[in-house]
Amino acid sequence: MHIFHLDTISQDRQTHASPYLEFLRTRDMSAGLYHLEPGSQDTQGAHQEDCLYFVITGAATMQVGDDEVNVTAGSLVHVPAKVAPRFRVVHSALDVLVMFAPAESAPTVEIRASV
Numbered sequence: 001m002h003i004f005h006l007d008t009i010s011q012d013r014q015t016h017a018s019p020y021l022e023f024l025r026t027r028d029m030s031a032g033l034y035h036l037e038p039g040s041q042d043t044q045g046a047h048q049e050d051c052l053y054f055v056i057t058g059a060a061t062m063q064v065g066d067d068e069v070n071v072t073a074g075s076l077v078h079v080p081a082k083v084a085p086r087f088r089v090v091h092s093a094l095d096v097l098v099m100f101a102p103a104e105s106a107p108t109v110e111i112r113a114s115v
Helices: 005-016
Strands: 020-024 031-034 050-064 067-072 074-078 083-100
Touching: 005 020, 005 031
Parallel strands: none
Antiparallel strands: 020 031, 031 083, 050 067, 050 074, 050 083
16 A cells, blocks of 8 residues: 655656656556646647546646547546547646556656655
């Protein structure tokens, strides 16, 4: 078992150059925190795994394949494998918990557990 604290993960993410910080990786799933500021560009493409995006804070217009949806804190968006997700317009600073199942194909960082 690992226990994670969002404030610690957010602080760790701020020390990395990337807007995404993976904090969990097992054989069957991985998870990370994704942060985008208003005006920033989301460069992610289609993933090989199913993804679940949980918007923690902020607001944005998200494109999933050919569909667009406005997301705010509390929004949950499932993106099937091989469908491209993109935050097209970030209206206010966005923090998103992203979960992949199975684990994302390319590991980004080591697991970071907080107790």
